[in-house]
Each structure stands twice: as structure tokens, then as C-alpha cells.
Amino acid sequence: MGGTWEALAAKKRQDLLNSIPEDWRIPSHLLPPASQNDITGFPETSGWFTREELDITNSTALELLPRLASGSLKSETVTRAFCKRAAAAHQLVNCLSETCFDRAIETAKALDQRLANGLGPVGSFHGLPISLKDNFHLRGLDSTVGFTSFVGDPAQDDAELANLLIKAGAVVYVKTNVPTAMMIAESVNNTFGRTVNPRNRQLTSGGSSGGESALITFKGSPLGVGTDIGGSLRIPAACTGIFTLRPSFGRFPTLGCRSGLPGQEAVQSVNGPMTRSLFDLEYYCKAIVNFEPWHGDPRCLPIPWRRVTLPSKLKIAVLWHDGMVLPTPPVTRALRQTAEKLRAAGHELLDWSSEDHDLGTQLLGRMFVADGGKSVFRELGKTGEPLRPEMADYGEARELGGFEYWQLHLERIQFQKRYLDRWKKAGIDAILAPVTPFSSVENGKFKHVGYTGVYNVLDYAAMAFPTGITVDQAVDVLQDDAPQPLSDLDQVIRSEYNAEAVHGMPINLQLVAQRLEEEKCIEMCKVIIKALN
Incomplete structure (x- = not known):
């Protein structure tokens, strides 16, 4: 592979x-103005x-x-x-990384x-187009995960x-854009550039599954699959107002995906539907588990999809803020109204x-920088590609030795045990929380993954769901008597x-269940949606 990183990216x-x-x-005469x-609505x-x-692409998967x-x-x-429609979406919001239309x-x-x-249908997804995030390997296609070093490496x-x-009969037709190494909360990289939000192109579609969220919101896909290691499903779903589930590790197969930090397993990456x-x-979750994926991926858990009966009255804990950054006014309002x-409704x-x-x-x-940023710099160095400013932490990190890394694992387990004990003592069914401090935010201004990342460390099942509430600039203003900022970051x-x-942007919230409680998480989300409606 020859040429500079700029030439590789341009090609x-x-x-x-x-x-x-x-x-x-x-x-050209139909293109909406910049x-x-x-x-x-295009x-x-x-x-x-x-x-x-239009009738086809406006339909849901279950309608098709x-x-x-x-x-x-x-x-x-x-x-x-x-x-x-996916091709149109790419031309308007830059959401794709690969196509295989033919x-x-x-x-x-x-x-x-x-x-x-x-002969009858093949399986549960017979004939349905399904989009995939860039890091899912597809024979003959690149999985660059934003790096120019992976261009031309099918x-x-x-x-x-x-x-x-x-x-199962699905038709795979596109892969979608991600940030460099999938480690930025907005989908921007030096290879493809930035994916923007189809609801407002001045705003981010989130990351790292932001290409998926943009494509699905534009209805260029009836169903897509993204991944999540620190909020990479939930953040983009929240930025565009769609549904997603971050499952616990082992429910869905992860074998054969390219990692931005290969070998990093202190916190596991998982995939889920958008x-x-x-x-x-x-439907997607049931179908995937019913395929018994543990026969193909040795790290999948042999747990069938389970029927859940909820109590008539749920006990839900509300996380009003994470102690580091207060939600912006529209998110707080949506949380309060929900x-x-x-x-x-009696809960x-x-x-x-x-x-x-x-x-x-x-x-x-x-955990993310325990290798001192070496994984990232190895790929950047192959083509001379610069480190993006959003990833400055990787340029400042110190590599941990084996003993230090083991101690980090022990700290993680202690944290998981403390949180579990607190959950059990409270006797709760779920936590209702913000997904991010924002509904969405202007391109380049996303900060703070604390609301999602904690549940990756805990490996809890968590959903991001639209509340049906939208931002109102006349109502969602910062009040003079607002609480003091919790941190310097909060002040920024x-x-x-x-x-x-x-x-006018939709506002999502997050519903968190215990580890491996994906079925319960979905059922509880139905209850919340019913209460909201």
C-alpha cells in the first residue's frame, strides 16, 4: 500500500x-442547499x-x-x-463507508x-436489507474503522x-461510517470525514455507530447493527431519536469484527440493533438468540430468549445526574416528565x-489507554496519518505493565460488586437515566460519555429510547437559579x-437493567413507552 494518508483517503x-x-x-438541481x-423530508x-x-422505505422491518x-x-x-435511499443519505449526510449494491x-x-x-423463505430475515457498522467484516470489503492504514485491506x-x-435471509448492502478506531463519540475520521445528523446537519449523529443512526433516521435502512464499548450504540441513537439495545457481552456474536483497540478486553465491545x-x-433480538449463535462464536452464552413477566408495579431508580456533568435543560425536562x-401510572x-x-x-x-495508545499509533504510523484532536488522551497515555493492568481488573471487579450490592439493597428493577447530557449537540462539541460508559464497565443491559418529547427553545433555557456546575467540564x-x-430535536433517555436482562429491559421499555403515550 503506497501513498500518503491524504492520497489514500481521497482515493x-x-x-x-x-x-x-x-x-x-x-x-444537481434537486440537491437541497447546504x-x-x-x-x-427530502x-x-x-x-x-x-x-x-417511498412506501417501501417508510415501512418498518415487521411491516416488510x-x-x-x-x-x-x-x-x-x-x-x-x-x-x-441509502445512496441518497450518503450524498446528504456522509454516512456510508462501503457499498455492495450489485x-x-x-x-x-x-x-x-x-x-x-x-422452496419457501430462507429464514427470519428473508429478503430484508440490513445495514452494518463499518467494523463488521464482509468478504471483499474494507473495514477501515476510520484508519487509512486499512484502506485496500479487504x-x-x-x-x-x-x-x-x-x-437467515438478510440482504447486506452497505456498511456505515465510524470515528477513528471507533473511539470518538462523534462519527468523524481522516478517511471519510464527518457524518452529520439528517434531522439537523449542523448537529452530530453521535458515535461511534453514527453512520448507522444517520442512515436509519433517513430511512435508508429498515434495521441496522452497531456496536458499543462506551456508549457507541446509545449515544448515536439518542442524537437522532431512534431505539437501540446495548446487550451484555455474550448474548450476540462478536467474532470476526475489527476492533479499534485489538486485544483490549477489560471492557468488552458488544453489538446490538438500531x-x-x-x-x-x-424481533431482531429474539431471532439472533434463536439462531443459537453459541455454536459459531465460542464466547456467546448458550442462553435462549426467555419469556419475562414483569411485576404490575415496577420499582425504578432515577439518576438525575452522574455527579460529573448535569444534563442540559431539555434532557432534565424529559427525565422529569417521564x-x-x-x-x-402506579410505578x-x-x-x-x-x-x-x-x-x-x-x-x-x-482501560482504553492502558496500552499507552500504541494500538492507535501503530495504525496511524503506517501511513503518517495524524492523531485527531478528539483523541488527545491516546497521545498522552502511559503504557501499563502487566501487574498494573491486573490491578486495574481487580478495581473493576470491586466496582462491579459495589454497584451490584447497592442495586440489590435498593430492590430496584431498573435505572432511568440520561443517555448523554445532550439531546444532540453541534458538530465537534460532544463531550462526556459518563452516562453510558459506566454501564459498559458493569456490562449491564441498557436501552436508549425516544421519549416523544422534543426540545423547545422557549422552555429549555438555562435558569438563573440553576445548580452550580459539578465540574470544570460541566461548566464548559x-x-x-x-x-x-x-x-425541535427528539430527546432520548436510557433504561438500564441488570447484566443479561435484555428481555426484561425490552419489556420494561414497553411499559415506559405506554406510560409516556
């Missing part, structure tokens, strides 16, 4: 653009999409799957519609022919999850102390808060 971006057929390139922030207003394409399985809707038709269409045709031959095999999805519908999310509606609510959250966040950060976030910039 990769051009190759990606060239992979979009001319028919799926937005005519000043148009919300482009989610497919409907542009006149560039057919009525059939029965029609695909029966043959009343051709997989080729559905696949072409989502390929076109392969996807051939796969869809074969699935249609199977039905025509009377995967030889499919990741275990991708293989499983394909066997959807516009809670029922799509539940708590009030749950209480009115018991109590306040949850932020004790230990600072420690949990520190542990996470220490407060000083940068701009209610006008995020006006």
Missing part, C-alpha cells in the same frame, strides 16, 4: 462515490423517489418481512429501494427465485453475525445516587449549550 472517498450508480446520484439543516419532497420506493416471506413483495424491489441485488434475486421455485471472510444474518421501532428491535408519568420511583459514577468513568478511560458544556441550535 477511498472517490471509490465510495464511484460505487453509487448514476441512477442513484441525486440530480443551508438546509433538516433533510429527512425523499418525499424532491419528487426523485417513486411512490413504491411478512410480505417478503410470502412473495407479495419482491426482495429485489425492496433492496433496490433501500439501496437508492452483490445485494444478486442475493435478492436469488431469494425471489427460491420463492418462485416453491476482509477474507464474513463476521460471524453477518454470516448468521445472511444465512431501529425506528421497538418491536423491530425485539418520571412523573411513570409515577402516575414506584426513587432517586439513584451518582456515587461511584466518577470512579466507573475513570476506570473506563484507564453549560457555556456551550445552545437551545436554539437543538430546537
